[in-house]
Amino acid sequence: MDITEFYQTFFEEAEELLNEMEHLLLELDLDDPDNEQLNAIFRAAHSIKGGAGTFGFIVLQETTHIFENLLDRARHHELILDREIIDIFLETKDMLTDQLNAYRNQEEPDPEAFERICTTLKRIAEEKTDAGSPAPVAAAPVEAPVAAGAGIRLLEIVLSKLDEDECATLTEEIALFGTVKHSEYADNTLKISLESSEPADDIEAVLCFVLDASQIAIQEASGGAEAPVAAAAAAAESMKAETQAVAEEAPAAEPKGADSKASQAPASKAPAKKPGKAQSSDASLRVSTEKVDQIINLVGELVITQSMLEQTTQGLDPVVNGQLLTGMSQLQRNARDLQEAVMSIRMMQMDYVFNRFPRLVRDLASKLGKEIELVTVGKSTELDKGLIERIIDPLTHLVRNSIDHGIELPEKREAAGKNRLGKLTLSAQHQGGNILIEVSDDGAGLNRDRILAKAKSSGIPISDNISDDEVWQLIFAPGFSTAEQVTDVSGRGVGMDVVKRNIQQMGGYVEILSQYGKGSTTRIVLPLTLAILDGMSVKVGEEVFILPLGAIMESIQIKHEDINRVAGQEQVIHVRGEYLSLVELHKVFNVPDAQTDVTQGIVMIVQSDGRHFALLVDQLIGQHQVVVKNLETNYRKIPGVSAATIMGDGSVALILDVPALQRVSRDRRGSEPARAQAAVH
Template sequence: MSTGLDLSQFFDTFFDEAGELLADMEQLLLGLDIDNPDIDQLNAIFRAAHSIKGGAGTFGCFGQLTDTTHLLENILDALRRGEMSLRQDMIDLFLETKDVLTDQVAAYRASQQPDAETYERICAQLRQLAQEKKDAGTPGAKPAPASQPVSQPEVETPASSPAMEAVQASADGLPLHVRLLNVNEKDAAALRDEMALLGDVLHTQAHADGLSIWLSTTASVSDIEAVCCFIIDEKQVKIVPEPVPSAQASVVAQPQEAAAQPVAAGQSKAAAQPAIAEPPKAAAPAKPAEGKPAAQVGKPSAAAKDSSSTIRVGVEKVDQIINLVGELVITQAMLVQMASTLDPVVHDRLLNGIEQLDRNARDLQEAVMSIRMMPMDYVFSRFPRVVRENATKMGKRIRLVTQGQATELDKSLIERIIDPLTHLVRNSLDHGFELPDDRIAAGKNPEGTLTLSAQHNGGQIVIEVSDDGTGLSREKILKKAMSQGFPVNESTPDEELWQLIFAPGFSTAAVVTDISGRGVGMDVVRRNIQGMGGHVHLSSRAGQGTTTRIVLPLTLAILDGMSVRVGDETFILPLSHVTESLQPAPEQVYSISETEKMLHVRGEYLPIVALHQVFDVGSAEADISKSIAVILKAEEVRFALLVDHLIGQHQVVVKNLEANYRKIPGVSAATILGDGSVALIVDVFALMRFTRERVAA
């Protein structure tokens, strides 16, 4: 006996889709005009709640999620019909409900039960809001705008529709004719088993383009369609109330029995199938109600893309492909290395093939990397709520502007940048913006503007957080820095002084708040961004505002690097930090102590760092005038790195050294060269910090 389809295999798909719908719901709620709400937005919010409720109800094991969305859905339905007037406290409650739903989805995903106390509390608040409608009655409610009549979204089925008639007919004892179009044998068998779980299968008939099942059930049409749509597309399902064909009315044919009937000798398999019996024209299959929410479970939402053109793939599978492509690139580099010793006349065809492999491997690598790229809107979309709630709490008026939402970044980086950006936004809200009265007194618009922007710049992405607030106070920062023992004085340039904001424990906030002021956030920001191979820079003008700029590589899987040799060792320098290279002349080198030296380059004195001393490499060139100085830049700090030879520039596949061995100071990762040897990738930020500490000492 078949146990039917295991719906748990669709849980992850439902959870992913519910998360997308909740994110869309939040954005729509934040965009609502309280005085004149857009009916299309209200309908979209209602559809999101309705879809989540329908999907959760189909599985039957997510009770709290189903109940909460049902209560929310009822209130949203009254709002979009003009039976209730939208208020600010309603939006606040809806946003809080969205947070509760998000926590419920997360709990169910982790195979846990959501918090019962939170569930009871939010449901009580929703019921209280719903009771207001009952107490007030519909007369006098604010009607929908005349220019925007209340449209019936596709998730609803009018009472006179064929689908509703089918439900009523089934309740009256008339079976439902479930017609499955263009299904293969495997899917047809699975669907027959599922129909048997929903009720009694009275009769089945195979036909040229699929299968017909007559089902006696108390399940709704939406439930039947939802189950079918786990396996096939909703366009392949048609349901209509219809009696069992008269020739078969006295025969109950279960699918297992029909499948067990032997085929007579000389009779084809097709001839042994039940006769095709088209239903009478009067009961022709009607078009099912469109957009049933439950039918969407297991497929991308309508707000996403057409299910026929997209596929949902786990990140771990993409990462596995990226690792395999990385290994392919390494193997290809080995072949190129070995082929470099071959005679091009004798091995012309082989060398041409390796050259073609080189091009194909690079194209494949870029194509696979693009799969893991995500738009910055994934990050930016969560800040309207942060700005709204914190601005309200502080009594400030702040407008959020986002630019470059379509700019793409590697998924592994885009998730790690959320926390640093949140720190910067909250810090700007707390310290950057004045109160409305203070802005008016300063001749400004009482409403401040916070801008989040992203753009590509070569092989990097530049993310900026800008405000038009008060700007940084040089006097306050200088006083605080001197009191904490930082090496600054009255002549310290502004740009250098601003960077102290990122020092551990540094804060000019007079009062510690729940938003910022503890002096830990900005240090975490810089450390996290440096951990992603990027850097952060802060600029400000008094009375005009502050801008924080973050520069990140587009991905951490591959790296454009410059390979250098020190003694017998090869190191990789990230090309994004290399500004130039030169051979120092003796007159360019200045000693400031017995061990510390500076390099004079075009009017600028740069600290000299010998790479062989950092990593204790023997047999390296000790004479500075015979070495190569590579000028590196990190966080607006420039220094000269001494190496023996420059080998060349090329892309390298980044391998996590810490996961495979252990963390090494001054090394960010490793790579495998074409000859099979391992080369260490230098951590430029670690060298920069080493240089700063040495100079300060």
């Protein structure tokens, strides 16, 4: 049987197990390790080892085998856990990830790295083992029968829907877990009797790499020649349960000893037992992203077709065509529900992103000599998969900045009357059709005077009376940094401009809130998905444009006295004490026959990067939910336009890129908004 087709499943599941392992290692309380967490870490390593052995990934198998032995000692309290050991365990997890990626790329893992990590793990096994602690006397009666072989059980394994050619290979794989006493193949079903000390769940987990869970049934045999063994195992389990109850009341009585593995593993696993593989497999289905994207595109086309039909039937007589109009209304509801259901498939929880940062915060804080607590809020908040993968790098840079520049050293915090332990908060929440992501710290905050001084020395034209919001936006300028010295963490002024650009490319914007001496908050606002957009359609001349609804603050009509000119050319409008630059869309896109009188058109107040400016349009058409089509793929990049969509009448409407329009406005003025406002005054 060719098992290479199951490689991808193994790689994905092993990657999930490694991520879970890292998460659990970071959560461990070294003073009082949780048995369930230790058992879960051990099971993850054990499952990876079994899968690696099945597929012939020898280096990965040998590394996890050594790692598994140490984890087994740790969960039986034979290994004293400390920060050094956890650091080495995390390094081992990184090494396992590298080995997994090597096999994924059809390469052999680095042999030097393999030797190094194995040597380190063996050294830990020799130096850190608590060999001098005697096993409690109360636990001795339980250990004796297990050492005599009561841990061996007879398992009946039934594999269905098999071809005869698959039987030999599967029998060999199952033989790795013990001794095959009997095997029989009939009616596409393979029945195997196996003597093994391995848990049935672990054997099933490995088989699930090559078979569907519905094909696998494993149960412990009762009666027959193996009845004495089964009875002995049951007796040991019963005695172990009683001892476990005593141990829970008196932790000091927990058994130790090199031979305790077989007896303790089943009992310690029981509280943390997970749902069976068949149940989890039936509840979820792995589908490639390409297939999901194809379905989303087809549903988008369906929605466009539905809009066309709806527009066609608008002029029909409801009395004569009542049944047709009723059907169209039902089609509209069903298409909308289908669209939302399909889009939800691409949604992933922010937990996928946030789980990457405990390790980063721990390592970087230790490197910089800081004490930092990471708090995450809103991990269940959902975001489109395409966006959630692209937001990781910007968030990583913001977190590193908060740790390096924001949160002070413990001694400095104490001198300022703060807690030695700094607090870094990652939060996510839905806000209308957007998601709001914040990176907050209780550190030193931004220094306005230092930023202004750096801006002036860099030749950036600014005014001393600009607002704090505009000052904070200066740190997004390329090459801008107020760090006193460059480190390998940050200080070169590279990164924040990339953060801003990446977020703008995702249709969002970033703003900063800061209070000197108390901390800073970087806020990122993103649309929930890039496939569908809530927008307002506006008309300029005979052209229709779509303006993202989240960028619109209000729409107004202005009077002549509210219009001013800067340098005799560019126009600004006065709205409630604030001067806003005016972008006339007909000039940006050279639209003929458009409204040129500002007082006769509609002025849309929009926001970008936390700043406001005005757009002049001829007419508001209405609010729509449109399917976004990539313009660069189908045509080319157009300045000021982010994408396109197909309207109900079959025409193409351009979706405006609000940040780009603001940049166009700045280029036309050749100055910052603050200078424009100063010129008006």
